[in-house]
Each structure stands twice: as C-alpha cells, then as structure tokens.
Amino acid sequence: MRAKVSMITGAAGEVGQALIRALAERAACEQSERRILTLDLNPLPPELAEQVIHVQGSVLDTGLLDRLVSEYEIEEIFHLAALLSTRAEFSPDAAHRVNVEGTLVLLHLAAQQSEWRGEPVRFLFPSSIAVFGLPDLATKEQYARVREWEWNYPTTMYGCNKLYCEMLGIYFSRHYRQLAADRPTSLDFRSVRFPGLVSAFTVPSGGTSDYGPEMLHAAAQGKRYACFVREDVRIPFMAMPDAVKALVDLAKAPQESLSRPVYNVTSFSLSAGEFRDQVLQYLPDAQITFEPDLKRQRIVDSWPADLDDSAARRDWGWAPDYDVDRAFAEYLVPNIRRRYHADQSEVSAPECAS
Numbered sequence: 001m002r003a004k005v006s007m008i009t010g011a012a013g014e015v016g017q018a019l020i021r022a023l024a025e026r027a028a029c030e031q032s033e034r035r036i037l038t039l040d041l042n043p044l045p046p047e048l049a050e051q052v053i054h055v056q057g058s059v060l061d062t063g064l065l066d067r068l069v070s071e072y073e074i075e076e077i078f079h080l081a082a083l084l085s086t087r088a089e090f091s092p093d094a095a096h097r098v099n100v101e102g103t104l105v106l107l108h109l110a111a112q113q114s115e116w117r118g119e120p121v122r123f124l125f126p127s128s129i130a131v132f133g134l135p136d137l138a139t140k141e142q143y144a145r146v147r148e149w150e151w152n153y154p155t156t157m158y159g160c161n162k163l164y165c166e167m168l169g170i171y172f173s174r175h176y177r178q179l180a181a182d183r184p185t186s187l188d189f190r191s192v193r194f195p196g197l198v199s200a201f202t203v204p205s206g207g208t209s210d211y212g213p214e215m216l217h218a219a220a221q222g223k224r225y226a227c228f229v230r231e232d233v234r235i236p237f238m239a240m241p242d243a244v245k246a247l248v249d250l251a252k253a254p255q256e257s258l259s260r261p262v263y264n265v266t267s268f269s270l271s272a273g274e275f276r277d278q279v280l281q282y283l284p285d286a287q288i289t290f291e292p293d294l295k296r297q298r299i300v301d302s303w304p305a306d307l308d309d310s311a312a313r314r315d316w317g318w319a320p321d322y323d324v325d326r327a328f329a330e331y332l333v334p335n336i337r338r339r340y341h342a343d344q345s346e347v348s349a350p351e352c353a354s
C-alpha cells in the first residue's frame with residue numbers, strides 16, 4: 001500500500017520551512033499517519049529534513065512526479081514553488097515555466113490522483129497581492145482596501161502568473177473534462193492571496209515586498225540598510241506564523257462553508273516609513289535610509305495599500321494572531337534577536353488546538 005502524504009512543493013523556501021513545522025505539529029496533534037512529502041530544488045535544513053520525506057528535484061520533472069505518484073498516495077498539495085516578483089521580471093520566461101507550467105503539471109497530478117482515489121485532492125495555492133494592479137497613486141489611495149475581484153490587472157510577470165494559475169485551479173476543480181460522459185472526481189482548489197510576508201527565521205529573496213523583512217534583519221545584525229522604495233509607499237504585511245495558519249485553516253475548512261475559491265488574507269498595513277519606525281522602536285541604533293529604485297517602486301505602487309479579507313473572516317473564521325504590535329513585540333523582534341545572537345531557541349512553543 002502506498003503511504004498517504006501531504007505534499008509541499010517549494011518546501012525549502014520561506015513559507016515552506018514554516019509550513020513543514022506546522023504540518024508536523026498538526027500530524028502529531030492529530031496522531032495522523034499521513035507523512036509529509038517535500039519537493040524542492042534545494043536541500044532542507046537538517047532539522048526539517050528529518051521530519052519529512054524530502055525529494056530534491058523540480059516541479060517540471062514529470063518523470064520524477066510519476067515516480068512519486070507511484071510510491072505515495074497524495075491527499076493534499078501545498079504548491080508553494082514559485083519565482084517571486086522581482087526575480088520574475090529579470091527572467092520572465094523562466095518564471096512562466098516555473099510559475100505556470102509547474103502549476104499546470106501539479107494540477108494534472110492532483111486531478112489524476114482525485115480520479116484514482118474517487119475523492120478530491122485538496123490543492124492549496126498561495127497567490128499574492130501581485131495579482132492586483134492599481135493604475136496610479138490616486139487610485140491606490142481611493143481604493144485602499146481592495147476586494148478579491150477588484151483591480152485584477154497585474155503589472156508583473158509574477159502577478160500575471162499567479163492570477164492565471166488561480167483561474168487554472170478553478171478550471172481544474174469545476175470544469176476539467178466537462179464534456180466527458182462521466183465526469184471524474186475533481187480536485188478541491190483553494191487559494192489565499194498573501195500580502196508581504198515577514199519571517200523571523202528566514203530572509204526572502206527575489207520579491208518586491210522584501211524591503212520590510214530586509215530592513216528588520218539588517219538592523220538586527222547591526223548592518224546599514226538602504227530601502228529600495230519611498231518612505232510613504234504602503235502595502236499590507238503579515239507575520240509568517242499567520243501565513244501558515246491561513247494555509248492550514250483554509251485546508252481544513254469544510255467545503256460547504258467556502259463561498260469562493262480564492263480569498264484575500266491580511267494582517268496589518270504599513271508604509272515603508274512606518275515599518276522603519278517599528279524597527280527603530282526595538283532596535284534604536286538601526287541605520288535605515290530610503291533610496292528608491294524607480295522600477296521596483298513602480299511595482300509596489302501598483303499593489304494595494306490594504307486588502308479586504310472579510311470573505312475569509314466570514315467563511316472560514318480567518319483572523320490573524322499577530323497584529324502589528326504583537327508581530328514585532330512577540331514574534332519578530334525576540335526571535336530575530338535570538339537568531340543573530342547565538343541562542344537559537346524559538347519563542348512561543350506551539351500548542352495543539354483543542
């Protein structure tokens with residue numbers, strides 16, 4: 001019999017590493033036999049690798065995926081592998097391959113697995129504020145908290161990729177093989193649109209919201225930081241534990257409670273200057289300047305200042321644990337201080353939910 005698994009692609013990335021911890025805890029709390037199968041081009045840090053079955057490889061390697069399907073029964077997929085917005089602008093073709101073709105391969109895999117099991121495979125897809133594209137700053141100010149269906153005019157390759165993959169996911173879950181005489185069981189596609197994510201344990205790379213986490217991690221190491229966007233530009237952010245909570249909570253929400261396949265989720269909205277002020281509150285020696293890079297600035301200017309996440313709150317009880325004060329005081333600053341000052345223990349041990 002094939003072992004039952006939750007699969008995570010892009011598992012060595014920022015969200016992936018945090019998600020492995022959360023799924024391992026969930027499995028321990030639920031005393032579940034379902035294992036975690038991870039896939040990434042890169043190895044995992046050793047303490048994570050020992051908790052999962054890690055396969056080093058590409059989401060585009062269909063031979064490898066065929067082998068995995070023959071060895072494991074995949075019950076859910078967290079498809080995180082992606083090239084982020086700044087990197088995708090430098091390599092749009094590679095971004096399209098990884099972000100779109102990679103997702104298509106995984107959706108096919110999930111569709112086949114659903115058919116074979118006679119039960120839908122849950123497919124969790126992290127989308128992004130990059131799917132929005134506000135045309136100018138006046139419109140950004142006027143539409144401060146965008147809803148899911150507003151301003152879906154991305155200005156980046158990454159944003160286009162994410163928006164299209166949301167559509168592909170919906171197609172695969174609702175209409176795939178719609179003309180077949182006996183339409184097979186289809187997958188269960190669910191997606192959250194994340195704001196900029198901030199982790200205490202990892203530093204992002206290749207994104208355009210990276211200035212937030214970069215200034216914090218630089219300050220904690222006593223390094224100067226030149227922020228690549230204007231002080232006044234505002235976007236929403238979220239602490240990494242809440243991003244993982246959003247994925248895990250959406251995965252377990254009863255299908256009948258979901259009124260849409262794609263949900264905005266957010267926590268707090270800060271201008272780059274306010275982000276700097278938060279950092280200075282805890283690390284008063286931080287040396288942060290603003291030296292906008294006009295091209296990256298344009299991308300952030302096109303992203304909304306905030307998200308309306310009321311649908312997620314209503315349908316599946318979404319609520320972040322960390323508002324801005326708690327995020328900095330209880331999660332980011334203590335853990336980052338530990339990280340750069342020898343003590344590696346994590347603050348706030350997670351508990352099993354009752």
Ligand code: AKB
Pocket residue numbers: 084085086127128129130158194195196197206207208209210
């Ligand atoms: C990026 O900056 O590309 C990502 C995102 C907002 O999705 N962090």
